[in-house]
Structures are given as structure tokens and as C-alpha cells.
Amino acid sequence: MKYKEDMVAALCEEIRLRKNEYIKTTVETIYFGGGTPSVLELSQINQIIDAVYQHYQVAENPEITLEANPDDLTTEKLAQLNDSPVNRLSIGIQSFFEEDLKLMNRAHNAQEALACIVQAQTYFDNISIDLIYGIPDMTADRWRENIYKAIELKIPHISSYALTVEDNTALKSFIEKGLIPKVDDELAQEHFHILLDAMQLHGYSNYEFSNFGKEGYFSKNNTAYWTGKNYIGIGPSAHSFDGKRRGWNINNNVKYLKSIQASELTIEIEELTTVDRYNEYVMTGLRTIYGISLNKIEQEYGVNFKDYLLNQASEYLKDHLLYLDGDTLMVTRKGKFLSDGIASDLFMLNLN
Known part of the structure; x- marks a missing residue:
């Protein structure tokens, strides 16, 4: 508990320390991501949002998103979030099928995934979910069922990514032992085109390669990133961008806390050359x-x-x-x- 309180205090202090970097910038979106922000208490979420309002110019109706996993979003938690300034949820559903969730070693099950969305819709209209495709042994029909379950639930925004296999995971071990097939690019491409067809048919715009939204529900956070707007990342490992430079915070929690408590910033800066900026614009624009x-x-x-x-x-x-x-x-x-x-x-x- 003390550690969490110290981290929240440090986040608020970093927000204060960096206020002069963005004097002329209006904050249009606040995004709680990068881990498990849903473990924060309502008072701690409000504390961080209050710090942003205190030290920055904030738009009249900013998009404030909280990332969460289904197992974190209890009915009590959702009711609390409904009383906070948070107005958008991004839920890591991944799949509505038990076998997929087990393969990806997810903490929630298929029933919890579905129940979480139904409960969340009691309080929130602006909801995004993540779905993963290209999972070994996932048939086209099963992937199609995943997509259409989200459509039936009237989810206004879907982020969908091809499965990636990380080192030191159960999934990688299963693949190396030959227990399940390797991730197949052709399968992922087939799934992606099934996704494109379904999204287009049901009125979703593929505004960025991995993101699909109904009109009025494009993520302001995602759009800002992909259109090259400035952003500031707060907390360990967080990245920032001011149009000409990229910066990233130290990735060690203990060292981060110590430096912020001493009112010192530990941010590594990369100056972007004209070629760097051209390349980044090409990459983001094309997506x-x-x-x-x-x-x-x-x-x-x-x-x-x-x-x-x-x-x-x-x-x-x-x-x-x-x-x-x-x-x-x-x-x-x-x-x-x-x-x-x-x-x-x-x-x-x-x-x-």
C-alpha cells in the first residue's frame, strides 16, 4: 500500500516538474495505461487527474481512458470509475474463447470477458476492447465468431493485433516443444482480411492499421500518436514526444521513485534529425x-x-x-x- 501511494505521489510530482515543457499545449487526452492502472484506488486516479488540471491547460471535454483487464473490473470498481472523470475504458479482452485465453495465459476466462463488457456498458458508452488474431490453431470461423461477438455487443471501438510470441513465456515454450504450431504470417494475414471485411460491413472505420472505430469513437489518444502530435509520458519507462525530440524515463521503479523524490528527472533524450522525422511520418502516415x-x-x-x-x-x-x-x-x-x-x-x- 505504501509503495503504491509513493508511486502515485511521484507521478503527480513528475507532472509538476515537467509543466514548463508543454506550456503552449492543450491536453486533449489523458491515458492510464502501461501495466495495470485499474489497481489504483478511485482517490488515486482523481489525484493524478487533478495534478494534470493543476499544472496544464486541459481541453473542455478531454478523453480520459483507463486500460483494464476483465478480472480487474468488478461491479464495485466500475461503479467507482463511473464517479471519476474517466470517460472511456480500454478492456483487454483478447478473445471470447477459453482455449485462446489459456494459450495466451490470460488471468480471465471467457465467461468473465463477456460479463465484464455487459457490466461495463451499464456505466460507460465509450468502450474499446482488444482482440488478438493469428493465434495458432485458430480457425477462420473461430476468429470470425470473436469479431461478431464484439459487434453483437455493440462495442464502438476495437483494437486488434496479431499475436506476438514473447521470450520466457509459456506460449514460446509450447511452440519450441512442438506442442502447438508456430505463429504463421499467412494465417495472420487471412485473419486480418476477415477483420477488414467484417468491420467495413458493420460501419467501423479502419482509421489506423490496428484500430477500428464507429463514427465519433476514434480514440483521441491513438489518433494523436499516429498523426504526430506532442505527448508527455509520466512514470517509469514512459515515452514522450515534442515534435523534434523523443524522451523516455528510466525503466527502474526504485530509481524512478528516488529521483522524483529528489525533484530530479531521469529522462534520456533523442534529438530527431530531419531524416528521422521524415521516416517517422512515413511510417505513421501509411498506417x-x-x-x-x-x-x-x-x-x-x-x-x-x-x-x-x-x-x-x-x-x-x-x-x-x-x-x-x-x-x-x-x-x-x-x-x-x-x-x-x-x-x-x-x-x-x-x-x-
Whole structure:
């Protein structure tokens, strides 16, 4: 308990210490993520939000999201959150099938996943869930059932990701022992296209590669990140971006607490070159419905960058993986799943 109180106090102190970095920026979204923020008490959530309001200019109706796992969201917890400024939930459902959840070593079961959403909808309208595809042995039909369960529940926002296998996990051990098949890119691509079809059919916009939203429910947090807006990350390992520099906090909780308690910031800074910023814009732009503006490329980075981009994109344009919509370079449906790989081929490695 004391540790949690100390961490919350440190987060609030870091918010204060960094207030001068964003004097001219209006806070449009506050996002509680990066772990298990739902373990915080209501008073602690309010304490952090109050610190933001005290030291920053905040928009009139900011999006305030809390990430949570189904096993954290009890009826009591949901009722408490309903009395807080939090107005959006992002719930890590992952799957509505027991076998998938066991394979991914999730703490909740399929029944809890469903019950959690039904209970959350009693209090919240703006809800997002995560769904994972490309799971070994997941058939197209089972993946389709997952998607349509979310649609039936009238979830207005869905974030969906291909399964990744992390080191030192039960899943990796099972794969190495041959107990389950390896993760298959072709399976993931098949699942992604099933997802695209279902989302389009039911009125969801694929505004970013992994994110689908009904009108009025695009995540402001996600949109800000993918459109290159400034953001400030508070807490151990948190990342920040001011348009020209990236920064990240120390990733050790004890060292973080000690430094903040001494009113010292331990942030490593990376100055982004023009090439870095061009590459990041290409990567993020290509993943979104906003695409890559050739006019912006020329104005912000120079005509050489625009010429280079069009030259690198020429084969993808011929192969109908990219297309030009007026001034904007976009991925086609065929190219969407390959967008990160395409973007890497559009990167500029040097100016020589």
C-alpha cells in the first residue's frame, strides 16, 4: 500500500516538474495505461487527474481512458470509475474463447470477458476492447465468431493485433516443444482480411492499421500518436514526444521513485534529425486513413524528400499496393497488411 501511494505521489510530482515543457499545449487526452492502472484506488486516479488540471491547460471535454483487464473490473470498481472523470475504458479482452485465453495465459476466462463488457456498458458508452488474431490453431470461423461477438455487443471501438510470441513465456515454450504450431504470417494475414471485411460491413472505420472505430469513437489518444502530435509520458519507462525530440524515463521503479523524490528527472533524450522525422511520418502516415501528404513532405522536409518518396513508391504504385489520392499517398486494401514493410522501403537511410 505504501509503495503504491509513493508511486502515485511521484507521478503527480513528475507532472509538476515537467509543466514548463508543454506550456503552449492543450491536453486533449489523458491515458492510464502501461501495466495495470485499474489497481489504483478511485482517490488515486482523481489525484493524478487533478495534478494534470493543476499544472496544464486541459481541453473542455478531454478523453480520459483507463486500460483494464476483465478480472480487474468488478461491479464495485466500475461503479467507482463511473464517479471519476474517466470517460472511456480500454478492456483487454483478447478473445471470447477459453482455449485462446489459456494459450495466451490470460488471468480471465471467457465467461468473465463477456460479463465484464455487459457490466461495463451499464456505466460507460465509450468502450474499446482488444482482440488478438493469428493465434495458432485458430480457425477462420473461430476468429470470425470473436469479431461478431464484439459487434453483437455493440462495442464502438476495437483494437486488434496479431499475436506476438514473447521470450520466457509459456506460449514460446509450447511452440519450441512442438506442442502447438508456430505463429504463421499467412494465417495472420487471412485473419486480418476477415477483420477488414467484417468491420467495413458493420460501419467501423479502419482509421489506423490496428484500430477500428464507429463514427465519433476514434480514440483521441491513438489518433494523436499516429498523426504526430506532442505527448508527455509520466512514470517509469514512459515515452514522450515534442515534435523534434523523443524522451523516455528510466525503466527502474526504485530509481524512478528516488529521483522524483529528489525533484530530479531521469529522462534520456533523442534529438530527431530531419531524416528521422521524415521516416517517422512515413511510417505513421501509411498506417492511417490520413496517408502521407506529399505537400507536407515538401514543405517540412524539402523537395528532395518528396522526389525520393515517389521514386521509392513507384513499384508499389504499379503493383497496386499503394495509390495516390490527389496529393496523398495511401495503402490499398491489398497493401494494408504489408504497410510496415512497405514503409521501411520508403525510408531514407541517408541523403547521399
